[in-house]
Amino acid sequence: MSLLRITPSSHLVSSRLLRLSIFLLLSLPDSRGKAIWTAHLNITFQVGNRIISELGESGVYGNHSPLERVSGAVALPEGWNQNACNPMTNFSRPEQAESWLALIERGGCTFTRKINVAAEKGANGVIIYNYPGTGNKVFPMSHQGTENIVAVMIGNLKGMELLHLIQKGVYVTIIIEVGRMHMPWLSHYVISLCTFLAATVAYLFLYCAWRPRVPNSSTRRRRQIKADVKKAIGQLQLRVLKEGDKELDPNEDSCVICFDIYKPQDVVRVLNCRHFFHKACIDPWLLANRTCPMCKCDILKT
Ligand SMILES: *[C@@H]1O[C@H](CO)[C@@H](O)[C@H](O)[C@H]1NC(C)=O
Ligand SMILES: *[C@@H]1O[C@H](CO)[C@@H](O)[C@H](O)[C@H]1NC(C)=O
Ligand SMILES: [Zn+2]
Ligand SMILES: [Zn+2]
Secondary structure: OOOOOOOOOHHHHHHHHHHHHHHHHHOOOOHHHHOEEEEEEEEEEEEOOEEEEEEEEEEEEOOOOOOOOEEEEEEOEOOOOOOOOOOOOOEOOOOOOOOEEEEEEOOOOOHHHHHHHHHHOOOOEEEEEOOOOOOOOOOOOOOOOOOOOEEEEEOHHHHHHHHHHHHOOOOEEEEEEEEEEEOHHHHHHHHHHHHHHHHHHHHHHHHHHHOOOOOOHHHHHHHHHHHHHHHHHHHOEEEEOOOOOHHHOOOOOOOOOOOOOOOOOOEEEEOOOOOEEEHHHHHHHHHHHOEOOOOOOEOOOO
């Protein structure tokens, strides 16, 4: 059974498969929408007269953020909470900084809203830290309508660390740089692709196994010839060699198929061309070749 044989009825299957593959290709997720870009944060602050700077891949860019480098002094929302949902929120921006980034906590309102509040106050970028209890987990935020300002999310622990430093009066600056791209959908897509391939193979296999076997004309002819050959073999003479037969003379030929000399009690088949061989040797040979191994005469033609 050949899986790739194209018969008129398998066109139906191939066109169905073709349509399915096109559907899968079209449903391939759009890479810009789903790719995740990490953000490298270079955090610099001064303790005593030591400048400390730490670099880490600690954030991810929001889905609607420009993928750009941005830097500045970090400023907190003033007032009793850090969520910057109130449009009147003021930020404690240090006077010496010409460029500043707003550090805001997640929650209270949408990402879009708090990012817009910071942007309207003149922030050059927005860093949002995750809910308490989420450790350093981050995800790409959705914040439609704020496409002109860089927005990244960092983990809650990192955010609290920065918050406490700034609340203690430490001057913190951060450089946000584009990190690496992750494609979480890729592994998902590979899994679907493998499932699809497995299903295709199973489908083809079942299809071939269950299809009513209607032999086409060439297989029918081949079968007919095979039956004729079997019949012709059956009509060829069989002999049992006995002591004294001239075939047992050691100077005579041995069987050309097994190279063994003939012995008494051997069953030989004699072909129409008078050549003979062990029955056990010549029968399978004739079924496969139809001709005498010595003179090539065709057993169907004589
Ligand atoms: C981080 O920023 C500081 C200040 O701009 C700079 O001196 C330092 O080299 C940066 N560190 C890295 C690893 O880029
Ligand atoms: C922000 O500052 C302005 C001007 O100093 C002030 O009028 C306003 O009430 C402040 N907003 C908040 C939420 O405190
Ligand atoms: Zn033989
Ligand atoms: Zn022969």
